[in-house]
Structures are given as C-alpha cells and as structure tokens.
Amino acid sequence: MPGTVELPRRRVRTERAPLGVVDYTLAKRALLRGVAGGLFSRFEVCDAHPELIRAAKHVGEPAHRPCPICKDDDLRLLAYVYGDTLKRDNGRVWKLETGLRLTATHRGASCYVVEVCTACSWNHLSEAFTARSAG
Numbered sequence: 001m002p003g004t005v006e007l008p009r010r011r012v013r014t015e016r017a018p019l020g021v022v023d024y025t026l027a028k029r030a031l032l033r034g035v036a037g038g039l040f041s042r043f044e045v046c047d048a049h050p051e052l053i054r055a056a057k058h059v060g061e062p063a064h065r066p067c068p069i070c071k072d073d074d075l076r077l078l079a080y081v082y083g084d085t086l087k088r089d090n091g092r093v094w095k096l097e098t099g100l101r102l103t104a105t106h107r108g109a110s111c112y113v114v115e116v117c118t119a120c121s122w123n124h125l126s127e128a129f130t131a132r133s134a135g
C-alpha cells in the first residue's frame, strides 16, 4: 500500500505537542486486503455518511496521497475532537491543525483523524491523538 499517514504525526512533532498517537494503518491495510480478496465489497467500505462527505469538502485538507479504493486525488483528512472540557465543541469536526492544537490544550481530549474520499465515499480512521497533559 503506497499510502502512509505521516503528515499529522510530523506536524505534532514539529509543534512539540504532548500527544500520544495510535496509527490505524494496519487496520486499514487489513480492510483493503479484504476488499482486494473479495471479502468486502466496495459498497461496504465506501459508505461515508453525506454529512461526512460535506465536512470533508468544506473542512478537509488534502491527504497528498490517492484514495486507496478509486485512486482519485480527492482524499481528505478531517479531525474530530472529543473531550469533557470542550463543552459545546465536544465531538465537532475541525481542520487538522486546529483539531490537534485543541487536543493538546485539553486534558484527556482525543483527536480522531479520518480520511475521506469525496469521489467514492471511502472513509477510514487514520490516526488518533490523545492529550497526555493539559496545555
């Protein structure tokens, strides 16, 4: 699989934000192997909710790698941030940079980076970042 998910991690390192990272590349590869082997249909994995597609178009940032399913270049990354101290912003979608900054400054917050293809509706969790301490 040519795609990697290095971009957000590199950004976090650059900012020296105190974030723990979980990479979902292996889970994604397993799913893509399942598609290639006929275990899952394209319809089963390209099932992004219309709201997710809309968010990807308006808030998503280019992933700089092609969609693993349709090879389109419109693969985008979004950040969903959850945390008790976020109050009204809990569970909202953000641009990557903002989502990571928000996570780094809220104790116990988590940022889930999702990749979404606006061409075929492929979507998968890319990485999760967790605040280690409050900023």
Ligand SMILES: [Zn+2]
Binding pocket: 067, 068, 069, 070, 071, 072, 117, 118, 119, 120, 121, 122
């Ligand atoms: Zn696609």
